[in-house]
Amino acid sequence: MEVPTTHKAWTYAEYGPPGVLKLEQIPVPDVAADEVLVKVHAAALNPVDGKRRQGKFKNTDSPLPTVPGYDVAGVVVKVGKEVSKFKEGDEVYADVSEAALNKPRQFGSLAQYTAVQEKLLALKPTRLSFAEAASLPLAILTAQEAFDRVNLKVGQSVFINGGAGGVGTLAIQLAKQVYGASLVVTTGSAGKVDLLKSLGVDKVIDYKKEKYEELPDKYDVVFDTVGECNRCVKVVKEGGAVVALTGAVEPPGFRFVVTSNGENLAKLTPFLESGKVKALIDPKGSFTFSEVVEAFEYLETGRATGKVVIAPIE
Known part of the structure; x- marks a missing residue:
């Protein structure tokens, strides 16, 4: 050419x-x-x-x-x-x-x-x-690497703080469709509930009305895309994992910077071709x-x- x-x-x-x-x-x-x-x-x-x-x-x-x-x-x-x-x-x-x-x-x-x-x-x-x-690419590889690092298993529960953003919308879908999470909960505004439910979310917490860290539910994996690790560590189960993409990190939270990888991207092709991940x-x-x-x-x-x-x- x-x-x-x-x-x-x-x-x-x-x-x-x-x-x-x-x-x-x-x-x-x-x-x-x-x-x-x-x-x-x-x-x-x-x-x-x-x-x-x-x-x-x-x-x-x-x-x-x-x-x-x-x-x-x-x-x-x-x-x-x-x-x-x-x-x-x-x-x-x-x-x-x-x-x-x-x-x-x-x-x-x-x-x-x-x-x-x-x-x-x-x-x-x-x-x-x-x-x-x-x-x-960058967003889906970030979600994929996060779940690989915490060894997300079929049947586990996931809390995603900020589900409507670029990484959040893909993390929801990967948690459900690729990793087999049994429960996916996210934060979002009232106007985005239908969208988030369409991506596979089981429950949306309206962050304008409720403080998620004060609710009784705890999760195996917590994925913070917003920069609220200090709040997110309060909703993880004992022995669970908290991934923080931005902001200050508090134990047991950790941060990583995504590594671009074509083979990892290719692993997601079947889910994208089938429409399970959009x-x-x-x-x-x-x-x-x-x-x-x-x-x-x-x-x-x-x-x-x-x-x-x-x-x-x-």
Whole structure:
């Protein structure tokens, strides 16, 4: 496939608010021996994108200028000489940075082309659109790794604090459909009860009306996506596990940073192809490639349900 020498990409050369982002014409990334070049059809935003752009991880960040974006879905247009699993024309998706905070990819997915290591890629489930596929990788891998680390077993109970967010909506579905949890309870507002129930939640606690930590129920696994570990540790069973994605951590809670892994992503393909696990894009729909600044501004209000997606990228 013919590949141009330059392409359009969103970049920032200094840390700051969404306004530091600029749409520029830059060279198409080189492809290393273990990488493929992907023509990007869709990308998605994650809270970590905003925190990184604000300079919260500057001590371990890759050099500026940066093309942000972790999540990508697109078509392979070039393969490195050591690549064996993928070929030109393959529809793929990935979280393009193996480590989200430690030297993440300098040239990410908010561009017309991006280079991705073969080991981070998976074939896009045919059932999913590019936008749906792009909404998944970082968030679904985070939920998957969290449950693997605590060894979530069939029949156990799970409490998810913040079920309507990008990670939460997928954690609910994985807990039920992939790991076989017998009970999934989450926090959410009254307006999101029907949505959360449709994802498989057994009970929704309205955080505006009740303090979940004062209720009598205890759970085998507690997954805090909000940053309330000090409250979440009060609802875990003795010997249970508390995973905290953000905020201060209190024992027995622990935090991890997701590791991108194409093989782990591929393990979820049967559940995505069958529709047992669904991508959830924010009701505002996809933002266009020219609306990336607005998309970040919206994401950073904290009001998004599911994922904020950029599509089409052209």
